[in-house]
Amino acid sequence: MIHTIIVKRVLREAVQVPYGNLVTRSTGAAVRTSIERAIAATGCTTALLDFAEVGLLDFSCADEVIAKLLLRTEPQVDRYVVLRGLREDHSEAIDHVLNHHRLAVLALPGPGTAPTVLGRASPDLRVALAGVLRLRVGDASCLAELLGWTIERAADALQSLALLRLLRADAGQFQLIPVQ
Amino acid sequence: MTRIVEIPPSLDERSFDQFAHSFSSGLPEQRALFDARGAQWASPYGLIGLLSAGQALREERRERPLFTVPANEDVRRYWARAGFFRYAEELFEIHGKVPKIRPDDGSDILLPVTPVRASEDVHGVVGAIQERSARILAAELGLEAKATMGFAMALSEACQNIVEHAGTSGWAAVHAYTFRRRLGRRVVIIAVGDVGVGFRRSLEGTQARRFGDRWGDAVALEAAVIQGVSRFRDPGRGQGLAGIKRYLTRWNGKLSIRSGTARIAIVPPWDDDVPMSDNLPYFPGAQLQVIIPAQHETAG
Numbered sequence: 001m002i003h004t005i006i007v008k009r010v011l012r013e014a015v016q017v018p019y020g021n022l023v024t025r026s027t028g029a030a031v032r033t034s035i036e037r038a039i040a041a042t043g044c045t046t047a048l049l050d051f052a053e054v055g056l057l058d059f060s061c062a063d064e065v066i067a068k069l070l071l072r073t074e075p076q077v078d079r080y081v082v083l084r085g086l087r088e089d090h091s092e093a094i095d096h097v098l099n100h101h102r103l104a105v106l107a108l109p110g111p112g113t114a115p116t117v118l119g120r121a122s123p124d125l126r127v128a129l130a131g132v133l134r135l136r137v138g139d140a141s142c143l144a145e146l147l148g149w150t151i152e153r154a155a156d157a158l159q160s161l162a163l164l165r166l167l168r169a170d171a172g173q174f175q176l177i178p179v180q
Numbered sequence: 181m182t183r184i185v186e187i188p189p190s191l192d193e194r195s196f197d198q199f200a201h202s203f204s205s206g207l208p209e210q211r212a213l214f215d216a217r218g219a220q221w222a223s224p225y226g227l228i229g230l231l232s233a234g235q236a237l238r239e240e241r242r243e244r245p246l247f248t249v250p251a252n253e254d255v256r257r258y259w260a261r262a263g264f265f266r267y268a269e270e271l272f273e274i275h276g277k278v279p280k281i282r283p284d285d286g287s288d289i290l291l292p293v294t295p296v297r298a299s300e301d302v303h304g305v306v307g308a309i310q311e312r313s314a315r316i317l318a319a320e321l322g323l324e325a326k327a328t329m330g331f332a333m334a335l336s337e338a339c340q341n342i343v344e345h346a347g348t349s350g351w352a353a354v355h356a357y358t359f360r361r362r363l364g365r366r367v368v369i370i371a372v373g374d375v376g377v378g379f380r381r382s383l384e385g386t387q388a389r390r391f392g393d394r395w396g397d398a399v400a401l402e403a404a405v406i407q408g409v410s411r412f413r414d415p416g417r418g419q420g421l422a423g424i425k426r427y428l429t430r431w432n433g434k435l436s437i438r439s440g441t442a443r444i445a446i447v448p449p450w451d452d453d454v455p456m457s458d459n460l461p462y463f464p465g466a467q468l469q470v471i472i473p474a475q476h477e478t479a480g
Contacts (some may be wrong), residue, residue: 088326
């Protein structure tokens with residue numbers, strides 16, 4: 001199940017300021033807490049955070065909202081975060097803080113376009129993810145065949161992508177995170 | 181008995197040490213008289229430095245200092261437009277005629293002196309600068325829309341340093357003017373200052389042992405600005421200054437931070453500043469300045 005969270009609405013409800021900017025750590029912490037409550041209440045698999053109409057996003061707030069949201073997700077929980085509606089400056093701030101923490105997240109650039117990765121993902125992982133997006137489901141041998149890699153290389157990449165929660169993995173099979 | 185605190189004719193970051201020396205000299209029981217009669221100009225950094233000095237004396241419960249306003253009417257009017265006197269009147273016993281004009285957001289003052297006490301004030305500062313500065317940053321400095329967002333981000337992170345680390349309130353101001361001699365271009369200057377605990381004391385609890393005898397203002401600044409060290413154990417901390425540095429690298433800007441007796445600078449090719457200065461005259465808290473130059477030369 002996908003649960004869409006309108007970040008600007010959460011911001012308005014979480015802090016009583018007349019601006020639509022995601023700035024300061026305390027604001028970020030308040031917004032993240034609201035998002036965590038919303039995710040817990042719905043029990044969704046994918047939380048789709050929609051940043052449309054959010055003004056400025058500074059590094060401190062990006063760290064509090066996105067990085068901490070990812071860091072605080074229990075490893076055993078089957079839950080994913082995907083972003084959409086990001087402006088270029090939002091993406092840069094999020095990419096910067098996720099790199100700092102060695103984390104990554106999927107972002108949807110727009111309707112009909114493939115998800116991109118923000119944060120720490122090696123060239124191998126980005127290539128593997130592009131392969132996963134084409135295959136949607138499969139295993140390491142499928143991906144290895146598609147990319148012309150060894151099975152070990154494909155399996156390593158899939159495991160890393162799963163640890164970063166950029167795909168779902170279970171019993172040797174991978175699956176694209178449901179985003180639509 | 182009164183002691184005179186000399187205010188340099190041109191009070192900016194470069195002459196600030198002269199002001200700090202005069203401020204830190206003298207006996208505690210002496211009432212301070214800030215003599216600005218000869219002042220010809222002050223940058224936002226200088227104006228915030230003056231207010232910080234007044235606040236430092238108030239927090240030390242010293243006798244309310246005296247302040248003689250600039251003799252030059254144009255200078256007085258500029259300082260009034262910059263919002264200086266609105267807060268100076270709370271901290272000093274003002275002597276001289278203060279122009280009764282409201283602080284404004286004209287073409288050169290993007291953000292009048294604004295107090296920063298809490299997170300809500302940072303929202304206010306960022307909201308105000310976005311409304312006022314987009315046209316100036318784009319038209320006068322030739323910055324892309326993306327750069328104006330980065331500018332607001334840098335201001336936000338700088339102000340948050342006060343809220344998160346200073347332990348007291350501070351001020352922020354943003355002005356635009358022309359660096360004719362040094363650069364031949366328009367620049368926008370962010371100045372943020374406070375009289376809080378400063379970088380050394382903020383980091384002392386977690387970092388002093390690591391540096392041993394070397395520990396001091398200069399090492400604390402280096403740890404925070406170059407190594408991204410924070411007093412918080414949260415691994416996500418320290419990214420604010422890193423973000424400012426990243427923005428400045430892209431737009432050829434300059435960052436300098438003075439705290440206690442030291443000053444560190446990230447120096448772009450167009451400037452001849454030194455990266456680190458130590459054993460400066462003591463001044464409380466922290467004073468930060470960001471300079472963003474125009475991406476094209478100023479005509480004339």
